[in-house]
Amino acid sequence: MTTWTALTTIKGEGPAYALGERIEELPVAPTALAVLEVEDGSGMWEVGAYYTEKPDPVALDLLAAAAGAAPFAVTRLEDRDWVEQVRRELTPVEAGRFVVHGAHDAHRAPRNRIALQIEAAMAFGTGHHGTTRGCLLALDGLADRGFRAARTADIGCGTGVLGMAAAALWRGCVVATDIDPVAVETARANARVNGLAPWMRIGRANGLRADLVREAAPYGLIFANILARPLRGLAPDIARMCAPGGRAVLSGILNEQADWVEGMYRAHGFARERRIRLGEWTTLQLRRL
Amino acid sequence: MAKKIVGTLKLQVPAGKANPSPPIGPALGQRGINIMEFCKAFNAATQGIEPGAPCPTIITYYQDKSFTFVIKTPPASYLLKKAAKVQSGSKTPGRATAGTVTVKQVREIAEAKMKDLNANDIEAAMKIILGSARSMGIEVKG
Numbered sequence: 430m431t432t433w434t435a436l437t438t439i440k441g442e443g444p445a446y447a448l449g450e451r452i453e454e455l456p457v458a459p460t461a462l463a464v465l466e467v468e469d470g471s472g473m474w475e476v477g478a479y480y481t482e483k484p485d486p487v488a489l490d491l492l493a494a495a496a497g498a499a500p501f502a503v504t505r506l507e508d509r510d511w512v513e514q515v516r517r518e519l520t521p522v523e524a525g526r527f528v529v530h531g532a533h534d535a536h537r538a539p540r541n542r543i544a545l546q547i548e549a550a551m552a553f554g555t556g557h558h559g560t561t562r563g564c565l566l567a568l569d570g571l572a573d574r575g576f577r578a579a580r581t582a583d584i585g586c587g588t589g590v591l592g593m594a595a596a597a598l599w600r601g602c603v604v605a606t607d608i609d610p611v612a613v614e615t616a617r618a619n620a621r622v623n624g625l626a627p628w629m630r631i632g633r634a635n636g637l638r639a640d641l642v643r644e645a646a647p648y649g650l651i652f653a654n655i656l657a658r659p660l661r662g663l664a665p666d667i668a669r670m671c672a673p674g675g676r677a678v679l680s681g682i683l684n685e686q687a688d689w690v691e692g693m694y695r696a697h698g699f700a701r702e703r704r705i706r707l708g709e710w711t712t713l714q715l716r717r718l
Numbered sequence: 719m720a721k722k723i724v725g726t727l728k729l730q731v732p733a734g735k736a737n738p739s740p741p742i743g744p745a746l747g748q749r750g751i752n753i754m755e756f757c758k759a760f761n762a763a764t765q766g767i768e769p770g771a772p773c774p775t776i777i778t779y780y781q782d783k784s785f786t787f788v789i790k791t792p793p794a795s796y797l798l799k800k801a802a803k804v805q806s807g808s809k810t811p812g813r814a815t816a817g818t819v820t821v822k823q824v825r826e827i828a829e830a831k832m833k834d835l836n837a838n839d840i841e842a843a844m845k846i847i848l849g850s851a852r853s854m855g856i857e858v859k860g
């Protein structure tokens with residue numbers, strides 16, 4: 430089937446979504462519409478429309494001009510195997526001794542590494558992001574120095590990748606929770622696929638006050654890959670549930686927020702052990718005093 | 719997890735029939751979104767909907783290539799044509815009638831679409847559906 434695309438760029442999220450709505454109101458509506466941030470820090474957004482027949486370039490360019498967007502580039506997309514193309518792009522992610530890969534790359538996982546099979550699907554935590562990779566690198570560094578946690582908590586677990594990495598490493602008890610029920614189901618499925626379910630208790634919870642989390646406390650290691658503001662709010666609970674000498678690995682923190690988060694945890698009895706910066710994201714590795 | 723949204727994709731996908739052909743393949747594939755995982759999840763989520771019914775779907779995708787999606791109810795125009803048992807609306811609405819539906823059917827459509835409509839109550843939702851019927855040349859009786 431022939432596909433035509435009309436693509437443009439425009440400054441700002443609001444104008445991009447507004448332009449998308451105008452495109453949908455044209456007499457020939459697109460079969461799909463994409464509004465996406467251009468990931469280069471420029472603040473530009475891409476608006477792309479897909480059609481089964483060649484769209485009217487004049488109508489599109491009038492919309493673009495009125496919105497202050499660049500003229501649309503209208504092109505015919507050649508038929509290709511998009512599934513295969515995506516598989517080629519979703520390459521395994523390496524973080525120290527860990528390799529996170531999709532099922533399509535299972536045969537490529539090196540035998541001398543800890544391989545975790547995670548699909549890029551309905552939960553965050555595929556490894557293709559600095560926050561997840563930062564946590565895995567922190568865990569790898571801890572293991573290098575002989576650190577071992579009998580009990581680990583993964584708060585806001587998404588795919589469950591961090592908890593699974595700890596379970597694969599130490600075969601200790603891991604409690605993994607998320608506020609999102611889809612993430613909880615995804616994490617359970619991932620634990621099964623990776624043969625780690627016997628070590629993991631996975632459930633839905635908001636924060637650390639759920640019975641599931643409290644029952645296994647104190648923890649030798651607590652992961653929380655969330656965002657800076659909720660991380661600050663969780664500081665008292667994480668301090669209470671982290672064993673003396675235990676570690677907290679916090680992520681989802683923009684570089685410029687790192688001091689703000691670290692300060693809160695210092696005030697709750699933690700000392701910084703390591704900062705890992707990957708792109709715009711910082712992972713904090715803290716030791717409970 | 720620290721979800722950072724990259725953007726959204728809007729698609730109209732037939733219930734239970736998502737596959738990698740256009741527009742899903744190119745729209746998701748050009749952005750590196752896992753097409754087969756989306757198709758699997760979408761088809762599972764639409765099992766309770768009549769197969770083939772067009773479902774407006776909004777996919778939100780994140781920096782690590784994971785995604786979530788929301789499925790809206792099929793468009794009023796689709797539901798009206800189905801209720802009137804016609805293939806298309808009138809080419810000259812207001813002058814030629816393409817078909818007829820009953821007030822009861824309009825109410826049923828309004829109830830089905832209530833969660834996606836900007837309406838406070840069922841009467842307001844029915845007015846929206848009646849407007850759609852009028853613009854399609856579908857007459858409402860009873």
